[in-house]
Amino acid sequence: MPGPLALIAEITHRCPLHCVYCSNPLQMTAAKAELPTEDWVRVFQQAAKLGVLHLHLTGGEPLARPDLTQLVAAGSKAGLYTNLITSGLGMTETRLQELVGAGLDHLQLSFQDAREDGGDWIAGTKAHARKVELARIIKQQRVAFTVNLVVHRQNLDRLDETIRFLETLQPERMEIAHVQYYGWALQNRAALMPTREQVDKALVVVAEAQKRNAGRIRIDSVVPDYYARYPKACMGGWGRQLVLIDPAGRALPCHAAGVIPGLSFDNVKDHSLEWIWKESLAFQKFRGENWMPEPCRSCDRRKEDFGGCRCQAMQLLGNAAATDPVCELSPDHHVMESALQGVHSTIVDPVGAVSLREFEHAGKVFWTYRVNPRE
Amino acid sequence: MAPPQDTSLPRLAVGCKWAPLENPEAEFDPTIEATVLFPEGAVRVQGTGRAILELCDGQRNMLEIVAELQKQYILVGPGRIREEADQFLEKLQEKRIVDY
Numbered sequence: 480m481p482g483p484l485a486l487i488a489e490i491t492h493r494c495p496l497h498c499v500y501c502s503n504p505l506q507m508t509a510a511k512a513e514l515p516t517e518d519w520v521r522v523f524q525q526a527a528k529l530g531v532l533h534l535h536l537t538g539g540e541p542l543a544r545p546d547l548t549q550l551v552a553a554g555s556k557a558g559l560y561t562n563l564i565t566s567g568l569g570m571t572e573t574r575l576q577e578l579v580g581a582g583l584d585h586l587q588l589s590f591q592d593a594r595e596d597g598g599d600w601i602a603g604t605k606a607h608a609r610k611v612e613l614a615r616i617i618k619q620q621r622v623a624f625t626v627n628l629v630v631h632r633q634n635l636d637r638l639d640e641t642i643r644f645l646e647t648l649q650p651e652r653m654e655i656a657h658v659q660y661y662g663w664a665l666q667n668r669a670a671l672m673p674t675r676e677q678v679d680k681a682l683v684v685v686a687e688a689q690k691r692n693a694g695r696i697r698i699d700s701v702v703p704d705y706y707a708r709y710p711k712a713c714m715g716g717w718g719r720q721l722v723l724i725d726p727a728g729r730a731l732p733c734h735a736a737g738v739i740p741g742l743s744f745d746n747v748k749d750h751s752l753e754w755i756w757k758e759s760l761a762f763q764k765f766r767g768e769n770w771m772p773e774p775c776r777s778c779d780r781r782k783e784d785f786g787g788c789r790c791q792a793m794q795l796l797g798n799a800a801a802t803d804p805v806c807e808l809s810p811d812h813h814v815m816e817s818a819l820q821g822v823h824s825t826i827v828d829p830v831g832a833v834s835l836r837e838f839e840h841a842g843k844v845f846w847t848y849r850v851n852p853r854e
Numbered sequence: 855m856a857p858p859q860d861t862s863l864p865r866l867a868v869g870c871k872w873a874p875l876e877n878p879e880a881e882f883d884p885t886i887e888a889t890v891l892f893p894e895g896a897v898r899v900q901g902t903g904r905a906i907l908e909l910c911d912g913q914r915n916m917l918e919i920v921a922e923l924q925k926q927y928i929l930v931g932p933g934r935i936r937e938e939a940d941q942f943l944e945k946l947q948e949k950r951i952v953d954y
Contacts, residue, residue: 484896532873532889532896558874560891585869585893623869623893651869651950652893694855697950699894 482530483756484715486559487537487723487734488519490550494540495568497603497848498591500629500664500671502734503539507852508726516546518728518748520553525752526722527557534559539726542569548577555582562587564627567613568606575620585623587654588614592634593644601633603848614648625652630681631671632822638681642688646696653696655685657703661735661790667846672822678706705815709780710787710803717765717789722756730755732762735790739799765789770800774808855947857940858916862954864943865912869893870951892951902927906939910952916940 492507523534534554541547542565554561562585563578578586590610592598598607617624626645630638638655645653657678658664658671673681682702689698704711714721714733723731729744730752736742745759756762764770768781775786787803795804795814802809858864866872873889873896887900890907899907905926909919920936927935946952 527874532891533894560871560873560896562893584871584891587893621868623867625893651867694948694950697948 480757481719482753483526483722484531484720485533485535485722486523486526486531486752487535487721488522488550489537489539489723489725489734490514490519490541490547491539491543491726492852493543494538494566494849494851495543495604496540496566496606497850498601498629498663499603499667499846499848500601500631500658501849502659502662502664503849504662504735504737505666506737507539509853511854513544513726514724514728514747516549519550522724522747522752523550523554523557523559527559529753529756531722532560533562535562535564537564540566540569542567542574548574548581551578551583552581555584560584565589566602566606567610570613570616572616575616575622579620579622583622585625586617587625587627588617588650589627589629590641590645591629593637593641597634597637611648614650618649623652624650625654626650627654627656629656629658630673631658632673632677633671635673635677635681638684639688642684642698646688646692650696653688653692653698654701655681655698656701657681659701660705661738661794663847663849665794668818669822670846672705672819673703674822675706675819678703704788704791704805705819707805708807710784710791710805712784713788713791713803716785718756718762719766719785722752722762730759730761732765733790735794736761738790739793765800772800772802774806774810775802778808855944857944858954860917861915863912863915864910864919864952864954866890866907866910867892867947867950867953890951892949897951902938903942906942907946907952910943910954916954 491513492503493510536550541563551561561583563583564587567588588610591601595607599605626648628641628645660668664671685700692698718732723734724747725731728746728748730747731744742761742764744761745755771781771786775781787805789799792801792803793799796811801811804811804814870890870892873891875884887898888904890897890899905923909922920932920939923935924932943952943954947954
């Protein structure tokens with residue numbers, strides 16, 4: 480069996496931002512239950528031996544861990560391509576120099592909007608101006624720089640403006656990602672789900688941006704699967720390419736797998752990564768094709784999309800072993816239509832508010848901000 | 855974007871690097887294939903592609919790279935080698951894997 484290609488290390492759930500579409504689970508790991516440095520170092524070494532190429536350090540906000548530089552050094556020393564996914568809050572020029580010195584290969588900085596008021600509204604805190612300042616500092620370091628923008632109903636109408644703003648930060652790469660509806664995003668789906676018209680317009684805007692920036696900025700986009708005809712190849716197939724370790728050390732096949740009842744996730748404190756990958760029941764559960772129902776089982780697309788997303792099947796149908804209902808061939812595809820029926824044109828214009836307090840107020844009645852885990 | 859010039863110094867772009875070769879679990883033969891890692895992805899190269907990319911160290915210019923390749927591919931004319939190297943590097947430059 481081939482080993483995983485990437486390890487997603489969710490090293491903490493603590494975060495200074497409260498983004499309404501956060502992919503973290505609603506039940507978060509408390510700070511005092513986080514894996515200590517030496518456990519992470521051991522896992523990175525095991526990952527490299529298992530054939531992992533990329534290490535993605537994420538959270539929460541990874542900078543919330545004071546040992547981040549040690550973790551980057553350990554990943555880099557093990558031979559892994561080391562990527563930091565960050566909001567930028569908690570970064571200083573000195574700390575960035577240390578991280579790059581420790582072998583950081585790539586830094587992915589999140590943006591919520593082109594405008595400060597809009598960005599801070601989504602994040603539920605003052606963050607935007609700091610990010611802009613940080614982008615300038617990152618450009619002075621020898622590290623690959625990606626800016627990431629999550630798009631949804633509240634910011635899609637300004638997508639062109641936002642991309643043009645992000646271009647001025649001169650990243651090598653830009654990621655335009657539609658919200659994926661898990662965790663906090665699922666809670667806030669009614670306020671975030673774009674309209675079909677917005678999705679269609681966004682495709683054109685992104686294609687134009689790709690053309691405009693060819694050879695300068697590589698622009699990757701993640702399309703919204705609720706409007707697709709066929710499901711996404713979630714995680715490149717269950718237990719096939721990726722392993723995620725949560726802050727407490729539990730190994731999951733994807734970010735959201737915790738929503739599937741009856742699965743238990745083995746911990747890297749008790750088992751080697753190799754054992755978990757090859758033997759743990761959670762990774763075997765939906766690996767390969769034996770679990771597949773019809774229409775997947777006899778469908779040619781099963782080798783492309785692996786039946787879609789198990790967590791989405793769970794969340795929308797109450798059955799993790801069903802065909803992803805996004806698929807138009809699914810007997811349950813009609814649930815997508817009902818999920819989209821709630822989508823109307825409510826767009827709140829945060830620019831009208833004069834203070835963060837007002838945004839917070841608008842947000843509180845509109846959606847649920849992500850909270851922080853216990854200490 | 856344009857193909858590299860005679861004096862261009864092609865190199866792996868920032869954030870792009872060769873994967874370690876001594877990977878016991880690798881499914882491929884490291885004497886044939888090598889892997890370049892970049893943000894969110896990896897590309898395996900072999901044959902002429904690998905030969906070209908291994909010469910892109912930021913020190914050699916295109917004329918020197920073609921001269922080196924000529925030693926390895928003695929039956930291929932220099933014009934053909936240059937053409938292939940230009941196309942290959944331009945494609946990788948668009949993907950932000952190579953700079954020149």
